[in-house]
Amino acid sequence: MQQHSQSSTLVVPTVHAVPQHIAVIMDGNGRWANARRLPRMVGHERGVAALRQVVEACMKQGVRYLSVFAFSSENWRRPEEEVSFLMGLFIKALEREVRELKENGVRLRVIGDLSAFNTKLRQAISRAEAATEMNDRFHLTVAANYGGRWDILQATRKMLDQHPELAVSGVPIPEELLTPHLSMNFAPEPDLFIRTGGEERISNFLLWQLAYTEFYFTECFWPEFDESQLELAIQSYQRRERRFGRTPAQVAQECSYPAS
Ligand code: IPE
Numbered sequence: 341m342q343q344h345s346q347s348s349t350l351v352v353p354t355v356h357a358v359p360q361h362i363a364v365i366m367d368g369n370g371r372w373a374n375a376r377r378l379p380r381m382v383g384h385e386r387g388v389a390a391l392r393q394v395v396e397a398c399m400k401q402g403v404r405y406l407s408v409f410a411f412s413s414e415n416w417r418r419p420e421e422e423v424s425f426l427m428g429l430f431i432k433a434l435e436r437e438v439r440e441l442k443e444n445g446v447r448l449r450v451i452g453d454l455s456a457f458n459t460k461l462r463q464a465i466s467r468a469e470a471a472t473e474m475n476d477r478f479h480l481t482v483a484a485n486y487g488g489r490w491d492i493l494q495a496t497r498k499m500l501d502q503h504p505e506l507a508v509s510g511v512p513i514p515e516e517l518l519t520p521h522l523s524m525n526f527a528p529e530p531d532l533f534i535r536t537g538g539e540e541r542i543s544n545f546l547l548w549q550l551a552y553t554e555f556y557f558t559e560c561f562w563p564e565f566d567e568s569q570l571e572l573a574i575q576s577y578q579r580r581e582r583r584f585g586r587t588p589a590q591v592a593q594e595c596s597y598p599a600s
């Protein structure tokens with residue numbers, strides 16, 4: 341499977357000038373709203389609008405996968421009225437956007453423990469996923485009730501169910517038996533991770549997949565993140581040297597080979 345051959349720890353992955361997969365923690369909706377004396381909820385609404393623009397900008401730039409953190413497994417700790425507002429907003433956004441996503445060749449997936457959501461939301465998710473499942477031009481993945489630790493544990497469970505012999509003490513576990521069970525098994529590992537809103541942490545997003553991802557942090561609050569902000573992030577990415585454990589001289593030598 342493609343995913344195995346591109347594991348950053350098993351092989352040196354192909355690096356493209358434009359990141360093929362961008363993962364984003366869309367943070368700062370509440371602070372954006374507070375700074376304008378608006379309710380936090382307005383910030384979340386503007387956050388959906390920003391996501392729409394960023395999807396378009398990514399497609400224009402030649403990015404193939406965009407994975408965004410919409411609701412973490414820890415966000416249930418927020419006040420109940422904010423949680424239920426976010427659930428309602430999620431349903432509305434799915435229903436409003438699905439047609440356009442479908443027409444524009446976008447495949448939408450939602451990853452996370454969806455069993456915690458109400459029936460209406462789960463149905464909206466299934467409908468949107470089914471409506472876009474034939475698309476392959478661009479892959480938009482929304483992480484909802486997602487946690488990186490949850491993902492690794494649920495994948496481990498599935499792997500052991502399939503390979504009970506691996507539970508025996510001392511038997512080595514090859515990573516390629518685990519990765520097909522991770523929620524992002526359909527995508528290459530992210531090339532670029534962006535977090536808006538000024539915090540510099542992963543907050544339990546894609547723990548496994550970020551092993552060799554380039555990180556980009558910006559003070560910009562998510563509702564203000566637009567095409568020009570995305571370009572800044574991609575430009576920063578293009579100045580990085582991705583070594584994957586090798587020396588700079590080795591990387592330079594590899595780059596000097598003519599493209600065949
Ligand atoms: C990110 O913005 C959106 C979600 C977590 C749902 P926040 O709501 O975390 O905004 P801040 O960080 O409080 O500004």
Ligand code: IPE
Nearest residue numbers: 365366367409410411412543
């Ligand atoms: C991370 O943001 C989750 C999402 C953007 C969905 P948080 O705002 O919840 O993260 P912390 O609590 O500041 O780490």
Ligand code: MG
Nearest residue numbers: 367368369537
């Ligand atoms: Mg936040």
